[in-house]
Amino acid sequence: MDYRNLAKKYGTPLYVYDFNHISTQYTQLKSAFSGRKSLVCYAVKANSNLSVLKHLANLGAGFDCVSIGEVKRALMAGAKPYQIIFSGVGKSDDEIKIALQSEILMINLESEAELDRVEAIAKELNKTARISIRINPDVDAKTHPYISTGLNENKFGVDIVTAKKMYLKAKNSAHIEPVGVHFHIGSQLTDTQPIIDAAKIVSKILSELKSLEIDIKFFDIGGGVGITYQDEEAVNLYNYAQGILAALNGQDVTIVCEPGRFIVGNSGVLITSVLYEKFNKNKRFVVVDAAMNDLIRPSLYDAHHGVEFVGENEQNSTCDIVGPICESGDFLAKNIWLPTCKSGDLLVVKSAGAYGFSMSSNYNTRVRAAEVGVEDGKDRLIRRRETFEDLVAFETEFLK
Numbered sequence: 001m002d003y004r005n006l007a008k009k010y011g012t013p014l015y016v017y018d019f020n021h022i023s024t025q026y027t028q029l030k031s032a033f034s035g036r037k038s039l040v041c042y043a044v045k046a047n048s049n050l051s052v053l054k055h056l057a058n059l060g061a062g063f064d065c066v067s068i069g070e071v072k073r074a075l076m077a078g079a080k081p082y083q084i085i086f087s088g089v090g091k092s093d094d095e096i097k098i099a100l101q102s103e104i105l106m107i108n109l110e111s112e113a114e115l116d117r118v119e120a121i122a123k124e125l126n127k128t129a130r131i132s133i134r135i136n137p138d139v140d141a142k143t144h145p146y147i148s149t150g151l152n153e154n155k156f157g158v159d160i161v162t163a164k165k166m167y168l169k170a171k172n173s174a175h176i177e178p179v180g181v182h183f184h185i186g187s188q189l190t191d192t193q194p195i196i197d198a199a200k201i202v203s204k205i206l207s208e209l210k211s212l213e214i215d216i217k218f219f220d221i222g223g224g225v226g227i228t229y230q231d232e233e234a235v236n237l238y239n240y241a242q243g244i245l246a247a248l249n250g251q252d253v254t255i256v257c258e259p260g261r262f263i264v265g266n267s268g269v270l271i272t273s274v275l276y277e278k279f280n281k282n283k284r285f286v287v288v289d290a291a292m293n294d295l296i297r298p299s300l301y302d303a304h305h306g307v308e309f310v311g312e313n314e315q316n317s318t319c320d321i322v323g324p325i326c327e328s329g330d331f332l333a334k335n336i337w338l339p340t341c342k343s344g345d346l347l348v349v350k351s352a353g354a355y356g357f358s359m360s361s362n363y364n365t366r367v368r369a370a371e372v373g374v375e376d377g378k379d380r381l382i383r384r385r386e387t388f389e390d391l392v393a394f395e396t397e398f399l400k
């Protein structure tokens, strides 16, 4: 990819996504379950740009959404309603109502209280709500605590006993149709064994439900498949899929998975320009025009992103790459080797396609970056850079 040309054409900081790579990732995962009924529901929160969603909808992907805003994005991008799942621990009445009216595939419930709310709202609308229940299998995903979700100490899902109680209640309700089971134990899992362990636990519940004449059609294994940021070994998708199939033990269900990071993580980069270098005593800093508001993962999770210098330069030394924000936590990389940089040099922050732009903010009244999609060698703007006027638009009318 011609980073220099892209930076010149669209400015920096700039997110660039490789749509061909997105296709490859989607197809790989879809094929891992070939021969079985499966639905790959892309987790919208990882990267919710409408053009990215449209690209995935065209490939046949479904969508996993965690707010009604994400449901609306998916619909706007051309998703089929019956391929949309609505998850999340806290859904408002309005969100539930719109989800039911949109005739999405299923609402994923995370508490008994939520089941009651959904039932009441479905009754009011004279509709039947298709639901799945998120089971917390209490397995350790062995990932960063902030992105681990499958332990009882995490806020997500319900325990097995509660889930069974909820399924019975759902079965006996005129306005609820239980169609799925769901679990999602964490993110960036480079070892998929915990997912397979969880699948075994949840698969047992499937057969128990069957004996209660509760016919579950969708077995939703969540997302969480990890990617290579640094030296993580790539997940073996064949083993992952085979492990899930073995856990299912021949039960006839559609396998649903909800990959976010796996699809877009290594499909995107963040291009940033060097502003200057500075030394505090012996410590070398490279100050760039991207910051923690553009990519918060290093600050939030201590995440590692590879950084590439665009061009030729031999004189390497270690440095921290930092942004202009007034926080010591504002860094994109620490203690990495980089050539001597001068103003205007370009750096490419790798693996920035997932939880990059979608977690960005306007902190320090910084406009958010532009986004560009590249497909078959052609680049196009898919989100224009914000302007100062955009940032103050919701406040100016209230100025006295």
Ligand SMILES: *Cc1c(COP(=O)(O)O)cnc(C)c1O
Pocket: 043, 045, 046, 064, 066, 087, 088, 184, 186, 187, 188, 222, 223, 224, 225, 258, 259, 260, 261, 262, 354
């Ligand atoms: C965040 C999330 C995902 C996606 O996780 P990745 O690690 O990006 O694959 C899938 N399902 C649910 C319910 C989530 O909350």
